[in-house]
Amino acid sequence: MDVVREFRNGALRLLVLRHATDAEVHGALLSEWLAARGHRVSPGTLYPLLHRLQDAGLLKSRIEVVDGRRVRRYRTTKRGKRALAECRAVLAELAADVA
Amino acid sequence: MDVVREFRNGALRLLVLRHATDAEVHGALLSEWLAARGHRVSPGTLYPLLHRLQDAGLLKSRIEVVDGRRVRRYRTTKRGKRALAECRAVLAELAADVA
DNA sequence: TTCGCTGATATCGCTTCGCGATAGCAAGGC
């Protein structure tokens, strides 16, 4: 029961959607980006999350070949942006409530 | 995969710790308080959560009798307050990152 | 006093999620 970790985990969805709105991200870079913000996340958490977000229609992806290596690039969909907006609202309320 | 719900869920811990810092809360009232803030949570989620938070030493509880009914009142421990402070810091970073 | 009623708490059962470890996979260098 690591409360901070679990809170971070919920926030992960938000950060992924946020980041994939501006750029076409791929898993490994995303992992570094998150780690730089203090969110260390294992591949066993990140990839299933990406798949679930895609299944839910919040992300879309395509395979791209970069330097011969195949990477799966994700981008936030319109639906994903709506979810993000909703999360931002919840975040604002939350900040007010725990202040 | 309801992203908003899952984000709320992580936030739940924070709100519980926050609320139990100011007052000695009990499950049912807490449930109403959360619902009023848009966090509808079933007893099957809330009670196990309270137990886990107590097991982790973030909450302490005692049975009290009110109008003949026994209620379990929770209060945030010192350790719980530290966890809360840490979560607040994460929350602030998060707000900055998704802005 | 026995029978529900009510509000509070607890638990069950199934599903989903987290996540470390491990495997797969394609291109380049040897």
Next chain:
DNA sequence: GCCTTGCTATCGCGAAGCGATATCAGCGAA
């Protein structure tokens, strides 16, 4: 061919979510 390297995917087990259901203690009414 066969390592190595860098991404991506999966496995397996433990933990958590949560609707439904059970338990529990006083209360009032018949």
